[in-house]
Amino acid sequence: MIGLARTSRAGVVAAGGGLRVGIDLISVAAVEESIRVHAGRYLRRVYTSRELRDCANSAGAPDARRLAARFAAKEAALKVLRAGDEAVPWQSIGVRADRFGRPTLELTGSAEELAARRGLEALDVSLTHEGPFAAAVVVARMRGGR
Amino acid sequence: MNGDSRTVIRSVLREHARLPVDVDTLGDDADLFAAGMTSHASVNLMLALEDAFDVEFPDRMLTRGVFDSVSSIAAAIDELSGDGEPSTAGGAG
Numbered sequence: 120m121i122g123l124a125r126t127s128r129a130g131v132v133a134a135g136g137g138l139r140v141g142i143d144l145i146s147v148a149a150v151e152e153s154i155r156v157h158a159g160r161y162l163r164r165v166y167t168s169r170e171l172r173d174c175a176n177s178a179g180a181p182d183a184r185r186l187a188a189r190f191a192a193k194e195a196a197l198k199v200l201r202a203g204d205e206a207v208p209w210q211s212i213g214v215r216a217d218r219f220g221r222p223t224l225e226l227t228g229s230a231e232e233l234a235a236r237r238g239l240e241a242l243d244v245s246l247t248h249e250g251p252f253a254a255a256v257v258v259a260r261m262r263g264g265r
Numbered sequence: 266m267n268g269d270s271r272t273v274i275r276s277v278l279r280e281h282a283r284l285p286v287d288v289d290t291l292g293d294d295a296d297l298f299a300a301g302m303t304s305h306a307s308v309n310l311m312l313a314l315e316d317a318f319d320v321e322f323p324d325r326m327l328t329r330g331v332f333d334s335v336s337s338i339a340a341a342i343d344e345l346s347g348d349g350e351p352s353t354a355g356g357a358g
Contacts, residue, residue: 149283149305156281157312165308194304208324209308229324 139239139259141198143191147251150187165190167213167225187253188246189214195257196224199242200233207233214244222246224257238262273317274338281313282306293335307332314338320345 153161162171162181166189174185193212200207211230214222224244226234234242241260247253271293278288278297285301302310310332311322320342322331331341 143304145303145305149303153305153309153312157309160312160315161308164312190305197304202329204328204330206325206328208327 137261137263139199139201139261141195141257141259142254143194143198144252144254145187145191145194147184147187147248147253150190150253151183154181154183154186162186165193165209167210167215169215169225170213173214173216184248184253188248188255191253191255192222192224192244192246192257195244195255196226196230196242199239199257199259200230200237202233205229205233214246234259270318270342271335271339274314274335274342277310277313277317278335281309283309291335293339295335296333297335298329298333302332314342318342318346 166174166186170186170189171181174182174189176182190209192214193209196212197207207230208228211226211228213225213227215225217223222244224242226242238261239259240262243258245256247255275288278284282288282297282302283306284291284297291297291300298304298307307329311327315321322341322345326341326345331337
C-alpha cells in the first residue's frame with residue numbers, strides 16, 4: 120500500500136519511506152539526431168521491438184517524440200533502480216501500453232534482476248512530450264515499505 | 266592504447282558527446298558526465314566508438330563507468346581489441 124501523509128501547509132504528500140521516484144528530461148532533437156546519424160543501430164540497441172512498433176508513425180517511420188519519452192522512462196527507471204556501477208542495457212527497460220492505452224514499465228533481464236535485488240515490487244511510469252522536450256517519471260514501491 | 270587512439274577517442278567525443286565544453290580542456294581522467302555529457306549522448310558516443318574502432322560493446326560493458334572518461338574508454342577499447350585486461354569499470358547512468 121502506498122502511504123500518504125498530510126502536511127500542515129502543502130496538502131498531501133507521499134510518506135517517503137517505502138517509495139522511490141526517478142525523473143528524466145530529454146531533448147527530442149537529440150533523439151532525431153541519433154536516428155539520422157546511427158539509424159537502425161541506434162534504434163535496435165536502445166529500444167525494445169515493442170517500443171519500436173508502438174512508436175512508428177502511420178508511414179512506419181520512428182516518431183522521435185514518443186521514442187524520446189521512452190528513453191526518458193529508461194533513465195528515470197535507472198535512477199529508481201540506483202543502477203550505480205551495474206550494467207543495465209537500455210533494452211532491459213521497456214514501456215508498453217496496457218489494454219487501456221496507459222504506459223506500463225516492463226523490466227527484463229538485468230533490470231528485472233536488479234529490481235528484485237533492490238527490493239522493488241511495483242513500478243509505475245508516466246510519460247509526456249511537449250515541443251522540444253520529452254520527460255518521464257517512474258515511481259517504485261519498496262518491498263515491506265522499506 | 267597509444268596516443269593516436271586517444272586522439273581518435275577525443276575526436277569522437279568532440280563530434281558525438283555534445284559536451285558543453287571543449288574536450289581538449291579535459292584531462293584523460295576527467296569525468297565526462299560531470300562535464301555535461303548526457304546519458305543519451307553516451308549512446309551516440311558508444312555507437313560512434315564502435316564505428317571508429319570496428320568493435321562492439323557487449324551488454325556487460327554498457328555501464329556508466331566505461332564511458333565516463335577518455336581513460337576508461339581507452340581501456341575498454343583495448344579490451345575489445347584484444348590489447349588489454351578485461352574492464353572492471355561499471356555503472357549505467
